[in-house]
Amino acid sequence: VNKIVTILASLAAMSAASFAQSVTPMRGEARSFADSFAVRIVVGNPYKNKQVFAVRVYDDKFYPVEAQVTFSEVTIPAQGSKSVVVMVPFDGMTTRKVRVCAEGMFGKANEQRLRTQVCGKYVGTRVGS
Amino acid sequence: MKKIIAITIASMMASSISSFAATGTASFAGTVDSTCVITAGNPGRVTPNADYSNLSSANPGGYASQVTALATGNTFSLSTDVPAGISADTSSSSYTLSGATNRPITDGTSAAPLSSGLTNVSVDMSATRNSGVFTAGAYNSVVTVRCE
Numbered sequence: 700v701n702k703i704v705t706i707l708a709s710l711a712a713m714s715a716a717s718f719a720q721s722v723t724p725m726r727g728e729a730r731s732f733a734d735s736f737a738v739r740i741v742v743g744n745p746y747k748n749k750q751v752f753a754v755r756v757y758d759d760k761f762y763p764v765e766a767q768v769t770f771s772e773v774t775i776p777a778q779g780s781k782s783v784v785v786m787v788p789f790d791g792m793t794t795r796k797v798r799v800c801a802e803g804m805f806g807k808a809n810e811q812r813l814r815t816q817v818c819g820k821y822v823g824t825r826v827g828s
Numbered sequence: 829m830k831k832i833i834a835i836t837i838a839s840m841m842a843s844s845i846s847s848f849a850a851t852g853t854a855s856f857a858g859t860v861d862s863t864c865v866i867t868a869g870n871p872g873r874v875t876p877n878a879d880y881s882n883l884s885s886a887n888p889g890g891y892a893s894q895v896t897a898l899a900t901g902n903t904f905s906l907s908t909d910v911p912a913g914i915s916a917d918t919s920s921s922s923y924t925l926s927g928a929t930n931r932p933i934t935d936g937t938s939a940a941p942l943s944s945g946l947t948n949v950s951v952d953m954s955a956t957r958n959s960g961v962f963t964a965g966a967y968n969s970v971v972t973v974r975c976e
Contacts, residue, residue, distance in 0.1 A: 723861040725904070725976070745865050745898075798976065805868035806893075811885065811953060811969055812913075813893050815866040818976035 721745065721817035722801050728822045735767075735788045736823035742783055742801045744775035751775075752801045754783050757818070759796040764788075766797070787823055795823045862901035864942070864975035869894035874953065874969070880961035883914065884954035892924075892950040895973050899928070899942040908936030908951055909972040916955035921971045924950045942975070949973065 722740050729736040744750045751774050756766040767786040775781050787797050798818040806812035872893035874883040885892050897906055906929075908921040921936035928945025933952075953971050 721863065721865045721975075723863045725863050743865070745867050800974075800976075803868070804970070806871035811872040811874055811893055811971065813868050813871060813895065813951070814970050814972040815868050815895065816972050816974040816976075817864055817866055818974060820976065 722799070722819050725817075725819035726821070727819065728824065730824050730826050731789075732825075732827045735786045736795075736825075738785045738787060738797070738799055738819075738821045738823075740783055740785070740799055740801075740819060741780050742773055742775060743780040744777060747777050749774055749776045749779075750803055752803050754785070755800045755802055756785055756787065757798045757800065759798070759820075761798070764797055787821075789823065789825050793825045797821055797823070860900055862903065864900075864904045865898040866973060866975050867896045867898070868973075869896065872951065872953070874955075874967065876962055880963075881958075882954060882956045883916075883962055883967055885952045886954065892952045893971065895949040895951060896927075897929075897942060897947045897949055897973075897975050899944050899947070899975070902941070902944050904942045904975055905939040906942055906947070906949065907939040907974050907976075909974070910936065911953040911955065911969040911971045913969040914955045914967050917958040919953070919955045919969075921951060921953045923952070923973075926950075936971075 721743050727738060729738060742752055751772060753772050754768050754770060756764040758764050764787060769784045773781045785799050787795060789795055798820055800816050800818040803815045804812060872885045873890050874885050875887045875890040876883055877887050884890055908923050911919050911921050922933050923936060924933045925931040925940060925947050927947045929943045929947040931940050934940055951971055951973060953969060
């Protein structure tokens, strides 16, 4: 296992108290000396009851990215929030743009269902290589 | 005389303390993150057209799904994906925005910039079969509403 050194940069400065907001921050840049970079987001639940959200990572063309997510599915109490860290591999690139999305599914099986998706856009830059 | 002087001094001190307290301040600071909150409202309903080749929320008896999008900045956009879950030759979604952002019916794949504030989103969907009909049964679809 490669030793991963990551710079969270400004992304780490987020407040865990940012409730009632689906994803914060929604823009960010990270610099890393290693083969991957980290993004920390806070997923918030604006609803009046607990909800389950999936955390998915996509590239800038919305193809899935194989990233490590601390909680790929999070259950968040009403008006609560939870911090999620995503490790994104550079996969040979020096700069990588990704979307990290919090996804919720709403509606009963016999209805027109909605998948709500709030996506932040993040850029990782590899330095020192 | 000493008594009068003492009372006067005490009175002045009390007055000074009182006026100092009256001009005191309490400071507050805070930040609002730039973000987007999507809240799902009432789900929609699709119904068939007269020849049963189309299922749509715009057909008689159907109605759109309701969502709100709250933006605290002006850098976000909203879009909807092609509906999934119903086998059809062509499927599409569309949306209409009102409130902080106003936009007439727009194809879902076209992203609309959101103004800061609360925007009401009506999401419609349609699925069409070029040949054959939608036979009797339950049809369920999923439309993704995205803010990014």
